[in-house]
Amino acid sequence: MISVKNVIKYYGDYKALKDISFDVKKGEIIGFLGPNGAGKTTTMRILTGYIPATSGNVYIDNYEIHENPREAKKLIGYMPENISLYTDMRITDYLNFCAHLKNINKRIIKKRIDAVIEIIGLGEYRNHIIGHLSKGYRQRVGLAQSILHEPQILILDEPTVGLDPTQIIEIRKLIKSLSGERTVILSTHILSEVEETCEKVLIIDRGELIAENMIYALKKTVDNEINSGNVKLLVRDRASEAVDVLRAMPGIRFVNMNEMEDISITTESEYDIRPAIISKLVELDFEILEMKAKELSLEEVFLHFTKKSKEKRKAEEKEKENITG
Numbered sequence: 001m002i003s004v005k006n007v008i009k010y011y012g013d014y015k016a017l018k019d020i021s022f023d024v025k026k027g028e029i030i031g032f033l034g035p036n037g038a039g040k041t042t043t044m045r046i047l048t049g050y051i052p053a054t055s056g057n058v059y060i061d062n063y064e065i066h067e068n069p070r071e072a073k074k075l076i077g078y079m080p081e082n083i084s085l086y087t088d089m090r091i092t093d094y095l096n097f098c099a100h101l102k103n104i105n106k107r108i109i110k111k112r113i114d115a116v117i118e119i120i121g122l123g124e125y126r127n128h129i130i131g132h133l134s135k136g137y138r139q140r141v142g143l144a145q146s147i148l149h150e151p152q153i154l155i156l157d158e159p160t161v162g163l164d165p166t167q168i169i170e171i172r173k174l175i176k177s178l179s180g181e182r183t184v185i186l187s188t189h190i191l192s193e194v195e196e197t198c199e200k201v202l203i204i205d206r207g208e209l210i211a212e213n214m215i216y217a218l219k220k221t222v223d224n225e226i227n228s229g230n231v232k233l234l235v236r237d238r239a240s241e242a243v244d245v246l247r248a249m250p251g252i253r254f255v256n257m258n259e260m261e262d263i264s265i266t267t268e269s270e271y272d273i274r275p276a277i278i279s280k281l282v283e284l285d286f287e288i289l290e291m292k293a294k295e296l297s298l299e300e301v302f303l304h305f306t307k308k309s310k311e312k313r314k315a316e317e318k319e320k321e322n323i324t325g
């Protein structure tokens with residue numbers, strides 16, 4: 001559905017995107033993650049044809065965004081970051097204005113606006129002035145304009161930024177309900193947002209794509225690399241003795257204990273070894289106070305990949321120094 005090939009973007013001398021490539025399949029909901037300044041907005045503007053890439057290509061369902069911008073843009077609904085709405089317009093007038101910009105057939109404009117107002121839940125506000133709406137409802141207007149022309153792809157740049165927690169939950173729900181058959185790319189620097197809305201993530205840092213996969217797969221990769229411990233255990237008194245017992249057990253790869261005597265265990269991948277651990281410890285008269293499975297948080301995954309990319313960058317700089325110096 002979307003194919004990004006070797007996109008590079010310079011702003012003057014500044015290289016904001018350093019050779020980005022990725023593909024998005026039809027129906028996928030992708031979280032586009034990265035710290036501020038990473039290049040999320042730049043990528044989205046290029047995807048939607050608002051700014052050109054310095055080099056590289058973007059294909060939207062086989063239409064190259066700069067060779068066939070009209071066809072490509074028909075397929076895309078875009079909600080820009082900090083969307084600038086015409087704050088003195090009424091919602092219906094604004095949507096009518098957008099519908100004309102999008103070249104929607106005049107005969108169906110009214111029907112589309114009514115439908116979109118219904119879908120987005122703006123019914124009771126339809127004649128309100130946009131400037132008088134809460135931020136959450138303004139974001140809804142932004143979403144409404146993005147789906148007016150019934151696009152197959154939605155590109156949403158930080159749709160929940162600046163909202164309070166209740167509004168965030170509502171907008172998230174709305175995005176989920178809009179996704180349906182659509183392909184969605186959603187940028188955010190809030191990790192929990194991605195975890196709740198998306199199945200797959202792209203992580204960008206300083207203009208480089210540093211990870212791309214299903215969330216569970218990324219967690220697994222990181223788990224394997226850092227032995228973070230997928231089972232947590234607390235026993236009474238004889239913790240270090242328990243550690244020795246666990247280390248000798250088959251199916252256990254790694255056992256660690258912190259100063260609070262919390263034991264963390266990394267087990268061999270697929271197999272759930274918790275029942276075996278319990279039987280073994282009970283057999284040896286350990287008192288188990290607590291045992292729980294622990295999944296890596298997306299924060300931990302994110303930190304791992306950004307740390308790795310920083311280390312890689314440092315190593316490359318050092319190598320450069322060695323060559324030139």
Ligand SMILES: Nc1ncnc2c1ncn2[C@@H]1O[C@H](COP(=O)(O)OP(=O)(O)O)[C@@H](O)[C@H]1O
Pocket residue numbers: 011014016034035036037038039040041042043
């Ligand atoms: N129009 C512009 N001119 C010059 N630099 C820009 C421009 N837009 C963005 N940048 C720079 O490009 C980098 C990526 O910005 P952006 O894509 O907005 O990141 P994000 O959306 O991830 O926060 C930042 O360092 C930013 O300062």
Ligand SMILES: [Mg+2]
Pocket residue numbers: 040041042081157158
């Ligand atoms: Mg941005």
